[in-house]
Amino acid sequence: MLDGDSLRDTLLDCGVTHIVWIPDGSTGAWDTALSSPSAPTLIRVCREGEAFAVAAGLLLGGKKPVIIMQCTGLFEAGDSLRSFIHDLQLPIFALVGLRNYYAYGKGQSRDSAPRFAASIVRAWQVPFVIFEKSSAREDLAQVYTRAVEQKRPQVVFLAE
Amino acid sequence: MNGDGSMLMNLGTLVTIGSNPANLFVVVLDNGIYEITGGQPTAGSGRVDYAGLARAAGIERVYAFDAPTDWRNAAAEALAGSGPAFIWLKVEARFGQKAPQPPRPMADQIRRLRQALQVKN
Numbered sequence: 001m002l003d004g005d006s007l008r009d010t011l012l013d014c015g016v017t018h019i020v021w022i023p024d025g026s027t028g029a030w031d032t033a034l035s036s037p038s039a040p041t042l043i044r045v046c047r048e049g050e051a052f053a054v055a056a057g058l059l060l061g062g063k064k065p066v067i068i069m070q071c072t073g074l075f076e077a078g079d080s081l082r083s084f085i086h087d088l089q090l091p092i093f094a095l096v097g098l099r100n101y102y103a104y105g106k107g108q109s110r111d112s113a114p115r116f117a118a119s120i121v122r123a124w125q126v127p128f129v130i131f132e133k134s135s136a137r138e139d140l141a142q143v144y145t146r147a148v149e150q151k152r153p154q155v156v157f158l159a160e
Numbered sequence: 161m162n163g164d165g166s167m168l169m170n171l172g173t174l175v176t177i178g179s180n181p182a183n184l185f186v187v188v189l190d191n192g193i194y195e196i197t198g199g200q201p202t203a204g205s206g207r208v209d210y211a212g213l214a215r216a217a218g219i220e221r222v223y224a225f226d227a228p229t230d231w232r233n234a235a236a237e238a239l240a241g242s243g244p245a246f247i248w249l250k251v252e253a254r255f256g257q258k259a260p261q262p263p264r265p266m267a268d269q270i271r272r273l274r275q276a277l278q279v280k281n
Binding site for chain 1: 170173175176179180267270273274277279280
């Protein structure tokens with residue numbers, strides 16, 4: 001998985017202006033990098049549905065936000081996602097921690113979160129990719145750039 | 161502009177606003193009911209201190225009004241200057257009214273908002 005410095009630098013290179021964030025057990029390690037003065041403006045929110053609302057407002061105001069959240073929060077944020085991505089047609093970009101992805105794949109976890117994550121996002125008709133450990137910052141830059149060029153939403157699952 | 165029912169669904173936003181000061185004015189119209197669903201009371205109806213919640217969340221400019229004349233006299237001050245500010249208006253519940261509809265399609269509203277904000281991209 002990307003480290004915090006790489007992620008921050010990639011988002012800066014992509015022109016991202018704001019990071020709307022609720023940490024999970026893995027992305028929490030990015031705190032120092034994301035809160036550094038050189039990072040895009042960090043907005044810590046309380047709930048994932050709120051993260052979509054804040055990102056939507058920033059997009060409407062001409063900014064370029066990225067959301068970072070955990071997958072269980074994404075599940076609860078479904079109505080917010082539906083409203084802003086589908087009704088308001090806003091191309092929101094979200095990085096979503098996919099907890100226990102590897103353990104579940106090896107049959108070592110009974111956590112149902114990795115079982116439902118892809119199916120739920122597919123049902124919500126949002127394009128998604130899964131970034132595994134081998135994914136590099138260039139991959140993220142490419143996915144972000146393509147989503148912006150095509151003016152469409154994108155979820156990037158970060159396999160944990 | 162928020163109702164009390166809507167505010168209750170995301171009280172954490174008050175903390176977000178208090179932690180990320182922006183030029184934002186939150187006006188809560190508290191009628192104590194879910195008017196759109198027929199008038200059922202909201203949780204804690206008549207007992208929740210929204211001004212206290214806003215202050216405790218870190219918002220410094222907080223106003224509360226329960227009389228129209230007080231609101232009329234103080235509205236200019238409450239809405240002046242820079243945010244964040246929180247305004248709690250206790251209003252009378254009215255039952256049996258038809259729910260208002262948006263004045264125009266959402267795409268038009270977005271276009272007009274972005275135009276007003278002079279957003280080009």
